Amino acid sequence: MRNEEAQGDTILWGAMSMGGRAQSVTRLAFSEYFLFGIGASVVAPVLPTVIDEFGLSLAVAGLLFPARSLGGSLGGLAAGPFVDRYGTKPVIVLSIFLSVLGLTSAVLAPSWPLVVVGFTIFGIGQRALSTCLNTLVAEVNPNQTGRYLNYLQGIYGAGAMVAPLLIGVALLQPISWRWIVAAPVLLWTLFGIISMRSPFPGKKAQSDTETVSTPQLARSTLLLTLILIAFCYNGVAGSLVGWIKTFLDLAGTMHPYLTTSTISIFYAALTLGRFACGALTQRIGNVQTILLCALGTTVTYPLVVIFGQQPLLLLPGIFFSGLFLSGLYPTALAIANRAFQRQGGTITGILSTGMTLGSMLPPWWTGMIADYTNFQTAMGANMLLVVVLLVASFELVRRTRAEIHSQRGYVDVSP
Secondary structure, eight states, X not given: OHHHHHHHHHHHHHHOSSSHHHHHHHHHHHHHHHHHHHHHTSHHHHHHHHHHHHTOOHHHHTTHHHHHHHHHHHHHHHHHHHHHHHOHHHHHHHHHHHHHXXXXXXXXXXXXXXXXXXXXXXXXXXXXXXXXXXXXXXXXXXXXXXXXXXXHHHHHHHHHHHHHHHHHHHHTSSOOHHHHHHHHHHHHHHHHHHHHHSOOOOSOOOOSSOOOOHHHHHHOHHHHHHHHHHHHHHHHXXXXXXXXXXXXXXHTOSOXXXXXXXXXXHHHHHHHHHHHXXXXXXXXXXXXXXXXXXXXXXXXXXXXXXXXXXXXHHHHHHHHHHHHHTTHHHHHHHHHHHHSGGGHHHHHHHHHHHHHHHTTHHHHHHHHHHHHSOHHHHHHHTHHHHHHHHHHHHHHHHHHHHHHHHSTTOOOOOO
């Protein structure tokens, strides 16, 4: 009897889009992703204070980025298959628990290595949660995947925009960075309780497409291209927002609160861009939206490099880079979810891992290069990622249709 009820519930969820319970779950996912954005932007504003407390070099401090991203890679990959098998609710609850555990460990850590361990655990929980929420929103909005995934990521940008402004005010007071990092713990605990008491869809409803085997996934040019786009997007974005406050503080030409606000400028542009791309995917399609974003990034990111030593002139480069980078990952995620409908969790986890690797290596090498040269040279090195992004976007346009129509189990990736 229970199996029949579970099967009926799965069919019901498969037929629903934004009506009834699906709408309430989407709202909850948006709320949790707003908090996810806050958590993602906690490190950069407090990093200079952390460096001072532990007496770290930029290269050593930069280890925080690959450590957190390594945890994120593990969390994203592990969460996907579990979501496909057991549904989103148990994985979301477990992810929130790990997030709370990681942040609490970082706050209480007496030494720098233990701070790194805490943020690594936090990365596991956060990336697993991201995989769940992206899969959930794609599942309950099957006819407008590109639109609602861009909206979801836009909500993330709003959280990441608000956090540095609030943290900047807190840093003007005689308060430890530990209290600032501790604040999201209370919010995550609250959302964990809400998630446990909320209705969620069960296992993903079966679609008409066939499951694609692991060897087929590994050989898929479409998937590999989307992973590359996700990597390059977060490599550029993660390096910029991860280090911008630290570098501007070292330059000493701007008030500390203003240097913190530059992070919010980037995320304000990211938020605006994602809501715009949500509408744009409905007009020109997912693939064309990615190409437009890549072209815009190629034009605007060099402003960051050219004016890297002139803070006021740097701000337009930060804003427009965020604007054009905005639609790359959520739209790539929409394409992947539509192309591999039976494996939404697994595919989201794989693409999330590609993005997480982008936040691991480039920010680390950016800190190392800046240690030996300067901010301008370090940001200039990441122009290589912009070039790769552009090439991958053109490759996506060229190969998408041919691969989709030549492989069993794939569906159209238009909005």
